Amino acid sequence: MSKDIKNNDNATPAPVSNFLRAIIDNDQAAGKYTRDGLPNVITRFPPEPNGYLHIGHAKSICLNFGLARDYAGRCHLRFDDTNPEKEDQEYVDTIMDSVKWLGFDWNNKGEEHLHYASDYFDRLYEIAEYLIGAGLAYVDSQSAADMAANRGDFSKPGVNSPFRERAPAESLDLLRRMKAGEFKDGEHILRAKIDMASPNMNLRDPAIYRIRHAHHHRTGDKWCIYPMYDYTHPLSDAIENITHSICTLEFQDHRPFYDWIIERAAEGGFFKKPVPQQYEFARLNLTYVVTSKRKLRQLVEQNIVTGWDDPRMPTIVGIRRRGYTPESLQLFCERIGVTRSDGWIDYSTLEGCLREDLDPKAPRATAVLRPLKLIIDNFPEGENIACTAPIHPHHPELGNREFTIGKELWIEQEDFMEEPVKGYFRLFPGNKVRLRYGYVVECTGCDKDENGNVIAVHCNYFADSKSGTEGSANYKVKGNLHWVNAADALEAEVRLYDRLFTDANPDAGGKDFMALLNPNALEVVRAYVEPGLATITPDTRLQFERHGYFVADRVDSVLGKPVFNRVTTLKDSWAK
């Protein structure tokens, strides 16, 4: 069995306009970023390599790379690696992998745009020395406690540090000695000299360099001072000639410093105009999901899930293993759009995008998830008759799947009721149903164990009723059941995944998300599937008729012994 059928109908949905596209259109009309040899839209996706990417990051990736694609620009992948203690190569690798898997590439016209803030440490340091010389930065030697107390708060202006008027030459000397490793962590700090009374706390002389005697995953032990994120990020954007620097709304208050630092460095001759501009959009909040790194880590460390790539996790590696397609995530990001107001997106929107993507392209197959024996008493002993079914009902060109029907079959337990409820059309004594792609059978009764549990259902078949033959038209029945032949069915493990939380907003308003775990988020069943699935390769997606969309697990599924994950059911079972 092959991988997904290619179908690009909805792989790249037509772009819907949004406020960012309007800004770019205006900039283009005004010729704002017309520069020699550079595209006029350069965006970037700037993760910190301190964890695994999640569905919220997918929104940012699709947005940044999507704009670059649609405006014939380019998007850089940049690691904002300024916190050596928390960062690791492991995260760099998984982030690169996730971006690629989502369908994006930082290679643009043969140029690699994979960058690291740490590559700019020398330039950032040079700019820091320049700022001191220009009277725009100083080394502060207050204790951390004094610095915090003197910062003021929203209602109280800050107090100038006693070191604020230190001579530039003295600050420069101290910064060089900080760099040379003469001081311990926290002894001194380099601050921008802006305004301790600013109503914007981010402008009250923000720290721009701190001492950290820590090993960095890329620069090793070369540095013992590291630039702060708020200093590094804008300058890295400017170094890379970014045009539109798109981030989430919580950075709105950081924008004045973003502009301040780039402007000052441009005055110092470090950058040419036009310089990058920051724009904010609302982060993705998805119901039934938590995305905080701390909380995701808690789920992993407390073994609530099997790891970062557990199919119940909202990480990209988890979503991927669950069976979501990159196309469905792109469609999702396009559909939820970008706005400047916070809101919640319902989880069913994500599932809907997966169904929309897979319905036209996923091959169909049969699986009996909760098996019950069906015995056709009048079927010739030892005989197995060939049956066929289309691989996809709307793609006859894909051909058929082959399997057989015999005397003993597996059907779903729920497809038999000894005493049927009103409106039940499946198997009950005296009722006729069609076995899909096979024969019409009439139920005659069942066998039970000593506890009264049904262990086998009996029926007789009508030899002239085979699907696809002339005689089949003479049988009008309401029930149409799926089944597999016990003689050739393949046993398979099927993991029925569902939402990880029972509450739509598990971590909102101080709720304890750990108390809201869905006990039914995973049910493992021993199923019987049609024999052709013995050759299914990991990561292949399909639709099990009547059950939903599934994928052969990329970690545990092996040839001959498939393991399937349910991505989602055929219909939204959570809708009220």
Ligand code: ATP
């Ligand atoms: P941290 O708590 O470590 O800062 P983070 O989720 O902000 O975590 P980053 O690596 O800084 O992680 O994020 C990279 C980019 O992804 C940033 O530009 C950030 O704005 C964006 N991003 C993060 N979470 C979301 C979200 N829920 N929706 C949209 N974009 C997001």
Ligand code: MG
């Ligand atoms: Mg962040």
